Each structure stands twice: as structure tokens, then as C-alpha cells.
Amino acid sequence: MAGSISHMYIYLALSMSVLWSMFEIRGCPFQQCGLRVMLEKIRIRSSPNNTCLNNNGEHNELVETFLDAEINYLGQLDHPNLVKLVGYCLEDDHRLLVYEFMPKGSLENHLFRRNSYFQPLSWNLRMKVALGAAKGLEFLHSDEVKVIYRDFKTSNILLDSNYNAKLSDFGLAKDGPTGDKSHVSTRVMGTHGYAAPEYVATGHLTARSDVYSFGVVLLEMLTGKRAVDKNRPSREHNLVDWAKPYLTSKRKFFQIMDVRIKGQYTPEAALKAAYLALQCLSTEPKVRPKMTAVVKALEQLQDSGDDKGVHQNAAAHSSRPNSRYALKKNPDGPQPSASPLST
CATH class of the missing domain: 1.10.510.10 (Transferase(Phosphotransferase) domain 1)
Structure with a gap:
């Protein structure tokens, strides 16, 4: 649904804090901060801004620019060979992008x-x-x-x-x-x-x-x-x-x-x-x-x-x-x- 991507709240069975601890991504480099969770028909990519720090321990604001680009482009472009962005959530410290599920992986x-x-x-x-x-x-x-x-x-x-x-x-x-x-x-x-x-x-x-x-x-x-x-x-x-x-x-x-x-x-x-x-x-x-x-x-x-x-x-x-x-x-x-x- 290009051009009208939903800004949604995502309710998960597990709290975000449990997810972070399960996958142990604290202190991860930028390219590893995208946590992917497979939930049947959708793919959730989440980036908690309180876990993405650079080598100096400073907050990595590049996560925000990455999310902006992802939402701006995939939210406005529609093509069979581009993954579909279903919705996103930008609330407090939670950053989630919801995609169509791609079962065969990369x-x-x-x-x-x-x-x-x-x-x-x-x-x-x-x-x-x-x-x-x-x-x-x-x-x-x-x-x-x-x-x-x-x-x-x-x-x-x-x-x-x-x-x-x-x-x-x-x-x-x-x-x-x-x-x-x-x-x-x-x-x-x-x-x-x-x-x-x-x-x-x-x-x-x-x-x-x-x-x-x-x-x-x-x-x-x-x-x-x-x-x-x-x-x-x-x-x-x-x-x-x-x-x-x-x-x-x-x-x-x-x-x-x-x-x-x-x-x-x-x-x-x-x-x-x-x-x-x-x-x-x-x-x-x-x-x-x-x-x-x-x-x-x-x-x-x-x-x-x-x-x-x-x-x-x-x-x-x-x-x-x-x-x-x-x-x-x-x-x-x-x-x-x-x-x-x-x-």
C-alpha cells in the first residue's frame, strides 16, 4: 500500500526489553542493530535507540536517518521486486518497521x-x-x-x-x-x-x-x-x-x-x-x-x-x-x- 503506510502500535507477546535481552544486541555495531523477528506473514525490523551506541558510547543518531530513508522510499514506491513496508512504529524508544514476510530469506x-x-x-x-x-x-x-x-x-x-x-x-x-x-x-x-x-x-x-x-x-x-x-x-x-x-x-x-x-x-x-x-x-x-x-x-x-x-x-x-x-x-x-x- 504505497503512499499510505500506517503508523501503528505493535503489540508483541514478549516485551521489547525481553526481546533485546534474548538477542543480546546491546552495544552492537550499526549494521547489526536491525533485529528481525519472524511472525507468520510479516517481518518486523526493530532498532531500539537506547542500544545502538558508537565506539565512544555516544547515541548513534544514524539509526534515525536510516529509518527515515526506509519509510520515505518504501512508503512511496510500489513494485513487485521491492519489499513491501506494511507499517512502522516510532514511539518513545521503540523503533519498528513491519515488512511483508519473505519466507525464503536472503x-x-x-x-x-x-x-x-x-x-x-x-x-x-x-x-x-x-x-x-x-x-x-x-x-x-x-x-x-x-x-x-x-x-x-x-x-x-x-x-x-x-x-x-x-x-x-x-x-x-x-x-x-x-x-x-x-x-x-x-x-x-x-x-x-x-x-x-x-x-x-x-x-x-x-x-x-x-x-x-x-x-x-x-x-x-x-x-x-x-x-x-x-x-x-x-x-x-x-x-x-x-x-x-x-x-x-x-x-x-x-x-x-x-x-x-x-x-x-x-x-x-x-x-x-x-x-x-x-x-x-x-x-x-x-x-x-x-x-x-x-x-x-x-x-x-x-x-x-x-x-x-x-x-x-x-x-x-x-x-x-x-x-x-x-x-x-x-x-x-x-x-x-x-x-x-x-x-
Whole structure:
């Protein structure tokens, strides 16, 4: 229900103080202060301002700016590939955001956690998730919306019961440049390993910065490796730096493909996905494709699948949303402030 998010009181069986003690989040760093509680059909994210302190013991007001951005953006935008904000509560020391429940959790869990609940995603599902997430970014970058997401990563891509991807966590989102401006100048924020190099170097933010981050996530989906992992050999710490030489070689590329999806894709499909990732990861922002082109490439990749089962889950793939989902932001409403995450 975009544009009319409810300001509600949330009554829980357990008191907030019990919840805080149960999850032991006192003194947590900023990015861990979002307590998520699963209650059947909704997801509650709460941030008590009396528990979020910085290293100096001072109150971290960035929680407030994060909540403002989340409410302002998700409260005014509606799209199948954005998580729905059901309501919020800002009363006294309690800060709660209520979302639609996403039962399959995050893409990060399915790619990197090894347990019985989070099963490795098949090639088909990975491409379905990639397409859904791309459509979410395409919508944000559209002329009707013009929002730069700024923190595109696997943990922010949530999956519903049918593995439809939805972007969540808009605390770092930023309005795109207006008029004849080519970029937005802002403090560098985001997550190490996903942020575009020119943004890290200059603070100049554009929609192509999100495209780079998409390339990182697509590379993670192809390889099954995290963007940054200090547990790997030193030359492999940064996935992009390590993998780029493989992406440019048809012979070497298959050496870095995730072994868990071996035999589930055609060589042609894998190479097309690798080339798309390489384009998105260009060090020259203008060379990177727009998200409309990325969506088209992923749709064509699925349409060109053959006997290796690229179409096994075709019925479950969502159709491309059209402009009827685009809701313009309220120009008279408060503009959210971005809030930093650890890098």
C-alpha cells in the first residue's frame, strides 16, 4: 500500500526489553542493530535507540536517518521486486518497521550458508533471482523514480515463497542527479567489495554505481564465492580482482563456476552471463550497461536456454513488470538522509 503506510502500535507477546535481552544486541555495531523477528506473514525490523551506541558510547543518531530513508522510499514506491513496508512504529524508544514476510530469506543465505534449510540455488533459480533483482534496480533508475539504491548486495535481496527477488533495506538510498547534473556528490557509504571504484575514489554517485554492484552480485551467483573473503588465499580476497582474468577467457571461465550447479547450464548461457557480469564490472562507468539493457540480456539468456534445463523452472519465472508499477515520489515530502554501513 504505497503512499499510505500506517503508523501503528505493535503489540508483541514478549516485551521489547525481553526481546533485546534474548538477542543480546546491546552495544552492537550499526549494521547489526536491525533485529528481525519472524511472525507468520510479516517481518518486523526493530532498532531500539537506547542500544545502538558508537565506539565512544555516544547515541548513534544514524539509526534515525536510516529509518527515515526506509519509510520515505518504501512508503512511496510500489513494485513487485521491492519489499513491501506494511507499517512502522516510532514511539518513545521503540523503533519498528513491519515488512511483508519473505519466507525464503536472503540470497546471501542460499549462496553461502551450508545447512539443511538454505539449499544451494539451482542455475535456473539463480537466473530468476538475478532477473528479479535487476528489474528492481531498473525500476529505481527509471525516469519516473530516479533513485540510486547504493547498497546492492546479496543480503539485501530477499526471496518470497516462489523465489521472487525483492530489494530491501533502503537506508542508503539516494535521489539521483537532476537537471543537467551527471552525478550526486555524497559521502562514500556502502559495503566493501560491492561499491563501484569511482564512487569509492571520488564520492560521485550515479545509477551506473548500482550497475557495478549488480555485476559483483552476478559474479557471486556464478562462482558461489563471496565478494570479499579474507579466509581465501590472499590473491583471492577480492572476488572481482581475482575473477576478472577468468571472465575474459572462454577456456578458463568454467574453472571458477560454482561446482554445485555443474551440468545445470549450457556453456553458451554461462558465457553470456559471464560477459554480462564483465560489462557491469567495467572500471569505466559509461561503458557499463544501463539496467534496462541488463534486464533485456537476462531475459534473452533465459529465452535462449536449451536441453540442459535452462527452462525447467520457466513457469515460476515472473513476467517483466511495466510502467503501471511506477509511483512518483512525493516532491513535497521529507527527503531521506543516507546512513552509513561498515565498509
